[in-house]
Amino acid sequence: MGRSPCCEKAHTNKGAWTKEEDEKLISYIRAHGEGCWRSLPKAAGLLRCGKSCRLRWINYLRPDLKRGNFTAEEDELIIKLHGLLGNKWSLIAGRLPGRTDNEIKNYWNTHIKRKLLSRGLDPKTHRPIDVDRPFTALKQQDMSAAQDSTASEKYFSGDEEGGSSSTGRHKGCYLDLDLNLNLDLSISLPCHPSQEQSSPREAKAQATPQSLCCHLGFQTGGTCSCQNIPKSLVLLSHSIRPLEEGQHIA
DNA sequence: AATCCTAGCAACCGCCGGATG
């Protein structure tokens, strides 16, 4: 059967937006609000695909966007959140008021990736690239360092040119989001080899707070009892609540 | 001055999942 195209491609403009198009889109959304992107282009007199309008509005025209360079605080927050969430750019963006997922994704690919590499960390896993020093060993050895209240600070404060990629300078892959998280985590649903789910829907149905917390990387005991999951973390598993304006992660 | 290379960013594409009939 196949899906109908989201718009009639033959009669739509592509590429960079003109000032006139921007103005049409802005004035239409000001008058009518967001919603029904599919019909918006026609109603607004734009020869654009609805998706394109949505993207343009969200990533560039929205009045609450914060333009300009990322601050050091935003950098660190992105790194932390990426360690926790992976490439869930929209969730990460939800924690950075005024920033868009596209912006963060671009920033990650152009700046932060390199920053992590210069620290000798794998941008995907946030683990040391050094293969001669397995993570497990590192974990044990650096746990004490991590207990130092400034350890996480040190971990994230490697200077760009400092050659921090040399072995022994990593402070371990520990996040400091008020909780004792490590980066051996994934948001993915549990996958027990013995009982493989036949469909994503089934897998979802079997996700429990217990399995969730283990996959989030909580230490047994301590924060994670696997019995008493903080409500906020169950929430986290479903969706990350956007920060209110001015609110921030400690 | 011309050409090449690279980084940065805006925009597109294809897929996924929730909502709806």
Add this chain to the structure above:
DNA sequence: CCATCCGGCGGTTGCTAGGAT
């Protein structure tokens, strides 16, 4: 339960500006 619609997401592409040669 199924088919379809639609919004949203993440990955990727392509254009452009600026620096290097």
